[in-house]
Amino acid sequence: xxxxxxxxxxxxxxxxxxxxxxxxxxxxxxxxxxxxxxxxxxxxxxxxxxxxxxxxxxxxxxxxxxxxxxxxxxxxxxxxxxxxxxxxxxxxxxxxxxxxxxxxxxxxxxxxxxxxxxxxxxxxxxxxxxxxxxxxxxxxxxxxxxxxxxxxxxxxxxxxxxxxxxxxxxxxxxxxxxxxxxxxxxxxxxxxxxxxxxxxxxxxxxxxxxxxxxxxxxxxxxxxxxxxxxxxxxxxxxxxxxxxxxxxxxxxxxxxxxxxxxxxxxxxxxxxxxxxxxxxxxxxxxxxxxxxxxxxxxxxxxxxxxxxxxxxxxxxxxxxxxxxxxxxxxxxxxxxxxxxxxxxx
Numbered sequence: 615x616x617x618x619x620x621x622x623x624x625x626x627x628x629x630x631x632x633x634x635x636x637x638x639x640x641x642x643x644x645x646x647x648x649x650x651x652x653x654x655x656x657x658x659x660x661x662x663x664x665x666x667x668x669x670x671x672x673x674x675x676x677x678x679x680x681x682x683x684x685x686x687x688x689x690x691x692x693x694x695x696x697x698x699x700x701x702x703x704x705x706x707x708x709x710x711x712x713x714x715x716x717x718x719x720x721x722x723x724x725x726x727x728x729x730x731x732x733x734x735x736x737x738x739x740x741x742x743x744x745x746x747x748x749x750x751x752x753x754x755x756x757x758x759x760x761x762x763x764x765x766x767x768x769x770x771x772x773x774x775x776x777x778x779x780x781x782x783x784x785x786x787x788x789x790x791x792x793x794x795x796x797x798x799x800x801x802x803x804x805x806x807x808x809x810x811x812x813x814x815x816x817x818x819x820x821x822x823x824x825x826x827x828x829x830x831x832x833x834x835x836x837x838x839x840x841x842x843x844x845x846x847x848x849x850x851x852x853x854x855x856x857x858x859x860x861x862x863x864x865x866x867x868x869x870x871x872x873x874x875x876x877x878x879x880x881x882x883x884x885x886x887x888x889x890x891x892x893x894x895x896x897x898x899x900x901x902x903x904x905x906x907x908x909x910x911x912x913x914x915x916x917x918x919x920x921x922x923x924x925x926x927x928x929x930x931x932x933x934x935x936x937x938x939x940x941x942x943x944x945x946x947x948x949x950x951x952x953x954x955x956x957x958x959x
Contacts, residue, residue: 636779
């Protein structure tokens with residue numbers, strides 16, 4: 615792919631409309647200042663002092679933010695709580711230009727939240743303390759599940775692509791329940807003009823008839839049913855091959871600094887990662903790859919081209935340390951030029 619082709623694809627992103635369906639989390643950061651810590655009168659324990667609070671949409675929200683930064687139109691579908699965190703999540707999505715009317719505020723549910731305390735030490739260094747997770751561990755209410763399916767049926771035919779962001783590990787406790795997953799497969803068969811792709815923390819092997827975008831660990835656990843001590847390239851190839859055979863659609867299996875394996879009816883291809891220097895932060899790298907690759911596919915890219923665009927965007931976002939990064943088309947072009955001739959292969 616040369617620069618002209620890349621620019622053509624990036625230009626087309628503005629004409630793409632993608633529905634992101636799945637688990638929308640709030641990423642909440644609490645900045646603590648050690649110099650202001652107090653001692654609790656009651657317990658004698660250190661009482662951390664919060665000096666700054668900031669939040670941003672996470673998980674499916676991260677995919678949305680990446681899509682919007684690249685220029686695509688985005689609609690969000692998922693179940694969240696009727697609470698303050700849900701308000702913050704919706705506000706964050708709306709500020710990024712995401713259409714949020716399909717989000718379902720559900721009584722009795724939490725808005726899933728990753729709370730990340732960040733301690734600022736007296737020497738100015740900052741580090742993350744133990745994360746606090748707020749998740750729903752009861753079954754998704756049947757009424758919310760029906761609404762999710764109804765809105766999928768309504769919205770899917772109106773968009774160019776659907777990205778499924780399935781984060782919740784507890785079965786049937788998140789937006790993507792078994793019934794929702796089955797409906798996604800049925801919709802993909804009923805609407806072949808719409809591209810469907812899934813990224814799933816625990817159940818990538820249970821999706822049928824759609825494009826799959828797992829990382830190597832997710833792929834291996836889906837096939838081997840247990841966490842391996844290490845993942846060789848041969849093991850990743852073997853598991854990706856099974857996933858491709860099951861889904862009947864392309865599989866993009868990300869390998870971190872080894873790039874991505876693409877599984878199609880034409881065979882297996884490995885696209886190298888884009889080399890970067892300096893400190894990196896891989897949080898959200900998979901989400902940025904998914905957003906970029908799917909935008910490219912919806913713009914007419916081949917799987918090879920889509921994987922390259924995904925690698926370019928991921929190489930930009932991982933260099934944004936301490937935040938879940940995004941990339942603009944201009945940044946993608948610059949990264950492509952820096953990576954040449956590797957990027958133009």
